Amino acid sequence: MLWAHTPLPVAAQQPRDLILATTTSTQDSGLLDSILPVFFDQTRIRVKVIAVGTGAALEMARRGDADAVLVHAPAAERKYVDAGDLVEGRLVMHNDFLIVGPAADPAGIRGLADPARALARIARTGPFIARGDGSGTEKKELELWNRAGVDPATVAHREETGQGMGATLLVAEQRQGYTLTDRATYLALGARLTLVPLVEGAPSLLNVYHAYVVNPSRHPGVRLPEARAFVAFMVAPATQRLIRDFGRARFGQPLFYPDAGKDEAALGRPASSRERSGAGVR
């Protein structure tokens, strides 16, 4: 979608901006491109989106190099909240992770309920293409290996791309390997991929996004009003509707499920797997 950045004949108001450190999935899926112009129209605040992966985004918050973050690794986020780098966190949305792989499924994981078991099988056959970039998706992957009782370093056919989700999916496609991906990026790359979802729907595959303000009392440079406005925008009802509808027309299903105000513990099972039956559907 081409959102025209209409230059505004606005009176003398100083253009304001903020730095948002976020994951590659919110950028590669096109979500931010589609909603940020609305934020700009409402607030005249320009968002500088730095899409680096959750690990790097959290690190930018710790250094005070960002004003707000939009990330998806709750366990990692907690450390930064506890350390006082992130404040005013809000649950924004979720989707889910999928284990995708070649339709021939040499490891025989199709339809397994437990993603950790699936990884244990993939460990024997490979290839598994990993992010290796400190992202939220990598954190989830490592958590799953851990639960599978497998040290990923010992997996012979596990390769790390060190790149974002889109690039990693393209490598996995060429290698005809397995990978762990968020649903939004997988759908956004759609026709480019022959890989199919093989394992999905497990509670451990839930992918939850939170927005935070970087703590201004720790980092005096933080633009607090702008950061607060951004977090408030992400959970506002109108924005939540935009998130809900994003990509529906193009992909036939939502890429993200808005969750503002919901009880996080009740998210339990991703809605996507309730709506859709069986694995392997594209």
Place this chain on the structure above:
Amino acid sequence: MRPLSAGPRAPVSDLAQGFAEALRLLGRGDPELWSIILRTLAISGAATLLAMVAGVPLGYALARGSFRGRTMLLALVNTGMGMPPVVVGLIVWLLLTRSGPFGGLDLIYTRRAMVLAQFLIATPLVIGFTAASVQALPPQLPDLLTSLGANRLRTLSILSREAKLGLLAAVMAGFGAIVSEVGASMTVGGNLRGSTRVLTTAIVTETSRGNLPVALALGLVLLLLAFLVNLGLTVLQQRRAR
């Protein structure tokens, strides 16, 4: 840029699609594409200009001067000519980021930060090419000019004219290096849509989004742009060349 609808998967048809898409985007006058092209030209053009301003006198001084450490400086410049842009980008990022020593300037993720990084990448190239072309001139020429009453500025300008071939080669090398560079531009510019996204970083974005024909189309536009700039400079260089 509008993502393409589901296309065939074969790489060959991707290539064909890329060409078609490039023509379509250019022909349609896609406003986002044009703004990216103009931005790319403005940033790399400004950086090249600044690199000439700083690099030509330095290159001249290095070529003509006789002072201690001159050989060492030349070696450093020659190393700088091969400096990985991504390293320059990282250093500039560390300097300009909020928590860095110059964070207060609020330059990170701006076009000016990109100009700075590209300037640092291009300047050693300009110095090196200038020094080489000045050294290729007859060594007694500056003395001759001075004896004819030319002041230093005048001497430099006459020498520049004589070294035209080399100086334009310096411009082309500098501009070519930074217009095609992605690491530093991505790191210090942040690839912000509508503000710091240039051709190379747009190519990375479209690639990671799987819009390969669009990415390829942007690549073709970049090649075309580089060709046109170099064509202009080469015509200038070869005109009246003896």
